[in-house]
Amino acid sequence: MANKETIVVTGASGQLGRLVLKELVARAPQARIVGVLRNPAKAQDLAALGVELRAGDYEDPASLSAAFAGADKVLLISSNELGKRTPQHLNVIAAAKAAGVKLLAYTSVLHADDSALNLAGEHRETEAALRASGLPFVLLRNGWYTENYTAGAKAAVDHGAVLGSAGQGKIASAARADYAAAAAAVLTSTEDQAGKVYELAGDTAYTLADYAAELARQSGRPVVYKDLPETDYRGILESVGLPAGLAALLAESDVKASKGALFGDGATLHRLIGRPTTPLAASVAAALA
Known part of the structure; x- marks a missing residue:
């Protein structure tokens, strides 16, 4: 990987975003690691690790254009605003395309194309937008987080x-840290990731x-x-x-x-993270x- 490669992660102050950024700092010490979030003052712990923080809001296209300046790769961590995800993600995709990003990774949901989960709908819409965008992209279809339980x-113990x-x-969940490690592995891989779809589960x-x-x-x-x-x-x-x-x-x-x-099937996640x-x-x- 080139020393000057710039990897940008959205949702930097979220639980998954923080873990991905820490993994990237460890895996790619020569890269420029950028975290995008609404309020950079809320993530000074990441700045102390060497992460460059930039202000960016999924609903503010101009802020995203500035946040993605010089980006080689972008990880779009799906918004947590249910019902608003698709238009927010479209803003990110448009900004990434305008910035000439070489790879956009997206955290989708397990088996998004045929999932019965109601939340899968906005993921399918985002995946369709990525395909229509012409951007090189990779799909990280994350299964359930064990932390959800x-x-x-x-x-639960207190109430018995x-x-x-x-x-x-049967729930094939994995820890949030496992999915973060997978995202970092894909973003730092020397293999061409464009067009790949990873079904990730415990x-x-x-x-x-x-x-x-x-x-x-x-x-x-x-x-x-x-x-x-x-x-x-x-x-x-x-x-x-x-x-x-x-x-x-x-x-x-x-x-x-x-x-x-x-x-x-957990085999893909296991293989990606090497454990x-x-x-x-x-x-x-x-x-x-």
Whole structure:
């Protein structure tokens, strides 16, 4: 890789963005690593690592044009603003094309082309826009993050129950750090990545009953899985403070998980990062620490 190559990561202050940037700094010390976020003052920890911070907003095309100046590669981390993702992503794609970017990587969703998940729709629209753009691009179709469940690990132990609507559906999740390592591997690869599609999932799948059993094993306290109708689960998520849209999405995703929507083959992610994906037990241990 050329010493002067510039790699830009959007969503730099987000949980995934921060991890990708740290991986890039470690993997490509001679490259110019740029993080784009709305408020660079919120990521001075990244600046201390040598990441160049630039202001950029998915809804402000002019800011994106300035943020992508000189970029060789751009990682578009999908927006977290459900319902607004497609137009925001179109702004990024247009700015990247105008900047002459040689490769745009996009964090899509596992099996986006035929996924039953409601959230897959905006990913399909973004993928279609990338194909129509003429830009060289690579798709990182990320599966479920284990943290989507372990974020509530302590509460589940306290209440003695994991709640959900996933039935006996198998979930092939991986830790956020695993997906970050994969993105960094693709962005720093010496192989031509244009046109590649990576279906990324964890090595080992589990049910939410398995997850509850792991919580019980590590905490030494009884924890069971309680399967609920979608409307009941959505209502509980709203009652603990989740926005209605996010609660609906999580509940719907659980129901689709019961039908296999969150299951995938971990071989591709494992190969990209050069190690096994983070086991469920390790993610649970970190969440309970």
